[in-house]
Amino acid sequence: xxxxxxxxxxQTGPHSAPAPAGLDDLTCYFEGSFVPLGDAKVNIxxxxxxxxxxxxxxxxxxxxxxxxxxxxLFVREHVERLRQSCRILLIDDVPSVDELxxxxxxxxxxNDFHEDVYxxxxxxxxxxxxxxxxxxxxxxxxxxxxxxxxxxxIDAGVRVMTSSWRRNADEALPARGKIVGGYVNxxxxxxxxxxxxxxxxxxxxxxxxxxxASAANLFVVRDGVCLTPxxxxxxxxxxxxxxxxQLLADEGAPYEVRSIDRSELYIADEMFLCGTGVQVSPVxxxxxxxxxxxxxGPITRAVKERYFDAVRGRLPQYEHWLTPITRRA
Ligand SMILES: Cc1ncc(COP(=O)(O)O)c(C=O)c1O
Numbered sequence: 001x002x003x004x005x006x007x008x009x010x011q012t013g014p015h016s017a018p019a020p021a022g023l024d025d026l027t028c029y030f031e032g033s034f035v036p037l038g039d040a041k042v043n044i045x046x047x048x049x050x051x052x053x054x055x056x057x058x059x060x061x062x063x064x065x066x067x068x069x070x071x072x073l074f075v076r077e078h079v080e081r082l083r084q085s086c087r088i089l090l091i092d093d094v095p096s097v098d099e100l101x102x103x104x105x106x107x108x109x110x111n112d113f114h115e116d117v118y119x120x121x122x123x124x125x126x127x128x129x130x131x132x133x134x135x136x137x138x139x140x141x142x143x144x145x146x147x148x149x150x151x152x153x154i155d156a157g158v159r160v161m162t163s164s165w166r167r168n169a170d171e172a173l174p175a176r177g178k179i180v181g182g183y184v185n186x187x188x189x190x191x192x193x194x195x196x197x198x199x200x201x202x203x204x205x206x207x208x209x210x211x212x213a214s215a216a217n218l219f220v221v222r223d224g225v226c227l228t229p230x231x232x233x234x235x236x237x238x239x240x241x242x243x244x245x246q247l248l249a250d251e252g253a254p255y256e257v258r259s260i261d262r263s264e265l266y267i268a269d270e271m272f273l274c275g276t277g278v279q280v281s282p283v284x285x286x287x288x289x290x291x292x293x294x295x296x297g298p299i300t301r302a303v304k305e306r307y308f309d310a311v312r313g314r315l316p317q318y319e320h321w322l323t324p325i326t327r328r329a
Contacts, residue, residue, distance in 0.1 A: 027110040029103055029143035031126075034110055037144060045128035047137055052181020054124035055085035058276045060148070061108055061117040061325055064313040070113055071322035073276075073311050075101055077239045081178065082121060088177035090134040091123050095141075101323075107143040108325050118148035122180070150279070154304070157284030157296050158199035158273070160213065162262060163189040167203045167211040167234050175211075175234045183215075190214040200273065202265065202286065205234045210260040216275035217241040218283075219255075220268035221299050226255035233259055240274040243321065247306050250317070253299065270297030272304070279311075280304040 024038030031040075048054040057078040061070050079100045086094045094100070104121050111117075126140040165188040167175060173182045189201035193214070202218065203211045210229055212218055217238040219228045226248055231237050248255045265271065269292045271283040280303055282296040291297075296304075310318035 023146065026144070026146055027107065028145070029107045029121075029141065031140050031142075034107065040142060040144075042124075042126070043128055045130075046124070047127050047129055048124035048180065050130065051125075051132050052179070052184070053089065053134065053137070054122055054180040055082065055089055055091070055178050056120055056122035056180060057082045057085075057178060059104065059119040059121075060276050060279075060311070061113065061119060061145070062311045062313070062322075063113070063115050063117075067313050068114075068328040069313065070108070070115075070117065070325040070327075071311070071313055072105060072108065072119070072325050074239045074243070074321055075104060075323045077242075078276075079104065079121075081237070081239065082123070085177040085179065086123055088174055089123075089125075089179065091125075091139045094123065100141075103141070104143050105323065105325055108145040111145055112326055113145070113147065114326070114328060115147050116149060117145050119143065119145040124180070154279055154281045157282040159197075159285040160200045160202050160283050160287075161193050161196060161198040162265075162287055163192055163201040163203050163214075165189045165192060165201075165203065166206050169206045169234055170232075175236050176231070178236060186214040200278075200281075200283075204262060208262065209233050210262060210265060211235055212238075213273045213275075213278070216273040216278040216281070218271065218273050219244065220260065220265060221270035221297060222264065222268055224254065224269075224299075226253065226299065227260055227264075228255070228257055229260055230257050238275055240276060240279075243307070243310075244274050244280075244303060246318075247303055247310070251302070251306070265291075268292070270300045272300040280307045 026037045027034050028037045028040050059078045060073045063070050079097050108119055121143040123139050123141050125137040127137040168185045189203050193201035201214045205211045212235045219226050265286050266289050271291050273281040282300045284294050309315050
């Protein structure tokens, strides 16, 4: 069973992180060199701007106060997924995993951050052209990194609603690729939820199964077993989701990957969201129904605490999740 150790209560924050001041002075990687973010500009005829033909990754960097080090979390895994998304989008000749990792780490390093950060590498179709397609287009890479706190309230638990918007199916717009244009689907879901007074949306697949949240995978607990939808239910194959499997397995907590019905959410004992942005966020209410006792459940609490200990570099067994970026001299 998962052991509960109280270590850290991360700060709560707004539902979406505001852009920090002084953004223009940050160093980013753009069209082959490191430049101030304020100088990284694209023409409005850029294909990716016209049609959303780009792919991206979101990577977190965690500052460890104890170790005075900024750690990148799952950098290699994100780079591998970025390259897979490129294949889906017919973006060829992308740099190797090692080269890309080097550029990404160097971008963050040049900003000498001593706080939590978000790093976004993105390949985008850079040809200036009218004409919707994927082939015969040039591409470019940018990497931005900026200070970043919590994305949603991860302490008290979030309230979610089932979105009336369905998830785009693999045969329409593959969720498995992190495709910029596809995020309009999530924007519909997130805005519907927030404008109706909720924190987040739970989304169903076209055939009515539980899919994920607007930008996070989800787990429910039923009778002590953690359940999460399979990769062929149109989810993004989350890096954090995989890490949760590892945490659960290491703690001997049972989990099962299978399709989940909407009504199972209503009778779940616990539920939590996971992802780079939301980290591990307990869910306490769905569609006017309390989940479990309406507070953070014991398995969720334990997963969350282990996760935050791991990402802050406090658990040697998960050191391989982390890549040191900067150290305070
Ligand atoms: C649609 C969607 N699902 C799930 C996730 C979680 O994926 P990961 O854990 O790789 O960040 C994300 C990104 O954070 C996402 O955008």
